[in-house]
Amino acid sequence: MLELQHLRVCLVEPSNLQSHIIVQLLAELGITQVETVGDAASALKRVAEAPAPDVLISALYLPDATGTELVYQLRESETDATHLPFILVSSETKARYLDPIRQAGCMAILPKPFDVAQLRKALDNTIDFINAEDDDSGDNDIDLADLAVLVVDDSLTARRHIRTVLERLGFQRIVEATDGSAAIPLLEQTLFDLVITDYNMPEVDGLQLVDFIRQHSMQSSVPVMMVSSEHDNGRLAAVMDAGVSAICDKPFETRTIRGMLNKILRASV
Structure with a gap:
């Protein structure tokens, strides 16, 4: 290392x-x-x-x-x-x-x-x-390679970076959606173990996506992590009220992401 x-x-x-x-x-x-x-x-x-x-x-x-x-x-x-x-x-x-x-x-x-x-x-x-x-400090009883993850962000570069971090942490089954409206059909067709989404997106933003997942989808209990540069406390409070599992700032720390993921994934099993 x-x-x-x-x-x-x-x-x-x-x-x-x-x-x-x-x-x-x-x-x-x-x-x-x-x-x-x-x-x-x-x-x-x-x-x-x-x-x-x-x-x-x-x-x-x-x-x-x-x-x-x-x-x-x-x-x-x-x-x-x-x-x-x-x-x-x-x-x-x-x-x-x-x-x-x-x-x-x-x-x-x-x-x-x-x-x-x-x-x-x-x-x-x-x-x-x-x-x-090469870091083996995570929880070994969770096989990240078997978990299906949906990454939702309208920025290609942001999706690439999030995907890279996830792959380095051990995730392999990663699906990408360009915004919330593209994510909804995927959520209706595929069962995911984790959703990672941005807040600011066209058509269907992060808040609307979380609301859809919690109120209208067949997988209402799936963990949802929001990774966003949004700093409006009122908007972020609304996201928490809608049922997001965790919020992480951009830029984020790899160690923070690892810790958050371990926490919310363990809570969901």
Whole structure:
């Protein structure tokens, strides 16, 4: 299993000062295998070379692209870099800039400035993601490979990231739906052991989907986990009232997902 100090980091940062600060923080954690590039094109070139980095840490604003554009190019590349762990560093706080990064599947969004503890938390999540396939700390009496899971999200990149995490945790029977309206026919045709859904979706959103499952479907007791960037407490309260089993933020931590899944799956057996 990969240990923190052995991480290979590619840092994408056009500012020499910011780059120096982040490299120093990484060194405080014992991470010395750090390569620095100044733009998105150089980052994409580097991740295609061997040995590939274990994680990409990028600023939001780059000379030739944004961090958002960079992570989406990675996720859509259909190469070994498709699922490369990605950490964003930015002083931006507006949801319209950060939500696309959350949807794409990132390990963390670090504010500027951040401290070594925040960096450690982001990298611990990265390590958990990388090591998930080799982690035997879960409940061995639940055979995840036999469980049927429905993943519902209108974002292809989000579905890919959720699917990758599930597969690393040991799930094999995974069905995808592009939104709530596409999920309903699947729920009427197939018995699932778990449903994982986004909140914000066209036509039938996460709340409406949970309501359908609990009130109108043949599998009203199936565990439902909501993974969403939604932060409206009123909307989230309505989801809990509708009968969701758990809510997890985007970006989520692999360890958190593992713990939540173990809890809700054990409660359903």
